[in-house]
Amino acid sequence: MSKKSFRAALNEAMRQEMERDPTVIALGEDIAGGMGAKGQQDAWGDVLGASKGLLGEFGRDRIFDTPISESAFIGAAAGAAVAGLRPIAQLMFVDFFGVCGDQIVNQMAKFRYMFGGKATTPVVIRTLFGAGLRAASQHSQCLYPVFTHIPGLKVVIPSSPYEAKGLMIQAIRDDDPVIFFEHKAMYDDVEEVPDEPYAIPLGQAKVVRAGGSATVVASGRMVKFALQAAEAAAKQDIACEVIDLRTTSPLDTRTILASVRKTGRLVAVDEASPRCGIAADVSALVAQEAFASLKAPIQLVCPPHTPVPFAPTLEDAYIPSPSRIEKAVRDTVKYGT
Amino acid sequence: MQMNSEQLIAAYRGMCTIREFEERVHKEFATGQIPGFVHLYAGEEASAVGVCMQLGATDYIGSTHRGHGHAIAKGCDIGAMMKEIFGRQGGLCKGKGGSMHIADIGKGMLGANGIVGGGPPLACGAALAAKVKKTNSVAVAFFGDGAFNQGTTLEAMNFASVYKLPVFFVLEDNGYAESTASSWSIGGHNPVRRAEGFGIPGLRVDGHDFFAVYRAAKEAVDRMRAGGGPEFIHVEFTRYYGHFEGDQMTYRPPGEVQEERNFLDCLKFMRARLTSSGLVQASVLDQTEREVSALIERAVNDARAAAPPDPADLLTDVYKDYAGELA
Numbered sequence: 061m062s063k064k065s066f067r068a069a070l071n072e073a074m075r076q077e078m079e080r081d082p083t084v085i086a087l088g089e090d091i092a093g094g095m096g097a098k099g100q101q102d103a104w105g106d107v108l109g110a111s112k113g114l115l116g117e118f119g120r121d122r123i124f125d126t127p128i129s130e131s132a133f134i135g136a137a138a139g140a141a142v143a144g145l146r147p148i149a150q151l152m153f154v155d156f157f158g159v160c161g162d163q164i165v166n167q168m169a170k171f172r173y174m175f176g177g178k179a180t181t182p183v184v185i186r187t188l189f190g191a192g193l194r195a196a197s198q199h200s201q202c203l204y205p206v207f208t209h210i211p212g213l214k215v216v217i218p219s220s221p222y223e224a225k226g227l228m229i230q231a232i233r234d235d236d237p238v239i240f241f242e243h244k245a246m247y248d249d250v251e252e253v254p255d256e257p258y259a260i261p262l263g264q265a266k267v268v269r270a271g272g273s274a275t276v277v278a279s280g281r282m283v284k285f286a287l288q289a290a291e292a293a294a295k296q297d298i299a300c301e302v303i304d305l306r307t308t309s310p311l312d313t314r315t316i317l318a319s320v321r322k323t324g325r326l327v328a329v330d331e332a333s334p335r336c337g338i339a340a341d342v343s344a345l346v347a348q349e350a351f352a353s354l355k356a357p358i359q360l361v362c363p364p365h366t367p368v369p370f371a372p373t374l375e376d377a378y379i380p381s382p383s384r385i386e387k388a389v390r391d392t393v394k395y396g397t
Numbered sequence: 398m399q400m401n402s403e404q405l406i407a408a409y410r411g412m413c414t415i416r417e418f419e420e421r422v423h424k425e426f427a428t429g430q431i432p433g434f435v436h437l438y439a440g441e442e443a444s445a446v447g448v449c450m451q452l453g454a455t456d457y458i459g460s461t462h463r464g465h466g467h468a469i470a471k472g473c474d475i476g477a478m479m480k481e482i483f484g485r486q487g488g489l490c491k492g493k494g495g496s497m498h499i500a501d502i503g504k505g506m507l508g509a510n511g512i513v514g515g516g517p518p519l520a521c522g523a524a525l526a527a528k529v530k531k532t533n534s535v536a537v538a539f540f541g542d543g544a545f546n547q548g549t550t551l552e553a554m555n556f557a558s559v560y561k562l563p564v565f566f567v568l569e570d571n572g573y574a575e576s577t578a579s580s581w582s583i584g585g586h587n588p589v590r591r592a593e594g595f596g597i598p599g600l601r602v603d604g605h606d607f608f609a610v611y612r613a614a615k616e617a618v619d620r621m622r623a624g625g626g627p628e629f630i631h632v633e634f635t636r637y638y639g640h641f642e643g644d645q646m647t648y649r650p651p652g653e654v655q656e657e658r659n660f661l662d663c664l665k666f667m668r669a670r671l672t673s674s675g676l677v678q679a680s681v682l683d684q685t686e687r688e689v690s691a692l693i694e695r696a697v698n699d700a701r702a703a704a705p706p707d708p709a710d711l712l713t714d715v716y717k718d719y720a721g722e723l724a
Contacts, residue, residue, distance in 0.1 A: 085529055132518050132552035139522020142502055166512050174498040176491035177714035211715050235717035263720025310721025
């Protein structure tokens with residue numbers, strides 16, 4: 061056990077799995093950096109440095125810097141997976157899925173079903189997501205609801221360094237295509253992370269704070285914000301139960317419903333756009349399956365239905381904040397009083 | 398290039414099987430027994446067979462929406478293919494894929510593909526796997542003249558070029574991308590030169606001539622197995638049917654298909670070559686044709702008789718394992 065950043069936890073997960081399994085390869089733009097150039101090799105170790113050092117350990121036979129050519133290398137990852145490798149492909153920012161969507165949505169996601177169960181496609185697509193770095197509209201989206209919508213894909217959204225390592229190891233070992241979302245504003249978050257490999261199963265949400273007054277469901281960076289909101293609410297004698305979804309596909313409906321049946325109140329938090337998002341999905345689930353338990357209308361905390369803006373004042377107004385979550389908690393608890 | 402009589406008969410049998418299969422699917426489709434979209438390969442047989450005869454069980458092919466011929470040439474089971482096209486139990490993909498998604502990964506067939514340009518990146522991946530695992534396998538990307546203008550295909554060609562991957566890019570130019578003429582849609586009008594722009598050696602091949610395809614494919618695959626990197630051929634021919642079954646083909650001049658059938662049929666050419674040269678006796682080819690007819694007849698009868706999939710199978714094969722609910 062030692063303190064590790066989100067970045068270091070991801071790095072350790074990939075390194076340990078590559079050491080354990082020679083069929084694991086990594087490919088993507090600048091995942092080492094410096095390919096074909098005359099300067100330093102492993103210059104970047106991917107755009108935020110999570111794969112730094114893998115080149116030195118595993119060499120160019122397993123670490124593939126690619127041309128800026130997402131259709132080619134994401135598709136190649138799918139083809140290599142059905143041909144017996146376990147590729148980790150880095151789609152630098154999830155916003156770029158627009159140029160390789162077919163290979164994800166129509167190819168890898170559907171092989172197993174279309175081919176009558178004969179294909180196994182163990183691909184991980186690592187991708188950066190989320191607002192907060194002033195990266196504007198084409199480098200800040202969440203988009204995980206898009207992938208959650210697609211049968212055949214699994215969608216993982218770690219909320220901390222510990223979660224990042226365990227979920228990445230499971231994603232690499234998993235036999236289905238996994239889209240692995242890394243929040244770019246969490247890369248320097250630090251916590252105690254075991255040194256040895258461990259896997260967190262996909263499809264098991266985690267109750268990160270227990271409480272009886274209201275259920276707050278969140279994922280990724282919003283888990284951190286929800287915990288801050290819960291801390292503030294606790295000072296007003298409101299006991300929030302905070303659930304980290306960990307994965308939006310599979311969705312752990314049992315943990316969500318058990319909590320809402322206990323608290324009678326739901327605050328669904330989502331950093332993704334509000335229409336057809338995860339907050340809406342969780343709300344529909346609760347409305348259908350736990351209607352009788354509800355003591356108050358469901359509260360949704362989402363950004364507005366706008367692109368992510370650039371200027372700090374605009375972006376700060378865009379991102380769901382701990383105080384907005386806290387207000388939603390107070391509103392649901394006060395309902396009817 | 399020397400082919401013994403056994404190989405020659407196998408080549409003829411392969412092409413006949415594809416032709417007979419497609420002619421029967423055309424007829425059965427017209428009776429309304431086959432659901433969905435079907436795209437027939439008749440007229441293009443020399444390409445699939447000439448290329449796939451260079452491949453072994455551990456080599457891969459990526460295919461197209463017009464994929465029956467590639468599947469047959471790569472060794473997919475004829476009966477299971479027919480059941481799949483009919484959407485029946487025992488289909489190669491359990492009735493979940495249909496004509497556009499026929500695949501058999503175990504045979505190296507990465508799938509017919511409903512997306513124009515979907516296959517070339519996948520073939521690159523199979524070739525990358527061969528390189529990492531040092532198996533000396535190769536991958537073939539079959540794609541049409543429509544896909545030659547898709548970014549996925551062009552990205553895949555560059556990708557294969559920079560890594561020197563053993564990917565054989567086979568452009569099957571049947572003259573029409575859906576209803577649009579390839580003579581218009583391919584900018585520069587010179588596919589071989591386009592390939593050469595990626596650093597990939599290319600050759601234009603008469604797709605009516607099995608031996609021309611076979612020779613070009615053999616040389617290309619031999620060079621790839623020796624570590625030479627990707628290869629390209631531009632195979633020209635025509636398709637005997639529409640883009641899809643039901644296409645009235647009003648964009649084609651009257652008589653075009655009949656003329657091709659009369660004067661440019663790859664099967665007639667091959668038969669004439671084999672018999673006139675004395676390499677194979679006509680009676681042997683007749684016997685081959687009878688056997689193929691019986692095989693396809695049986696496949697159609699079995700497919701018609703097979704039960705439809707159980708609705709309970711709707712929820713299987715989505716994931717290898719999944720902790721959530723699908724319904």
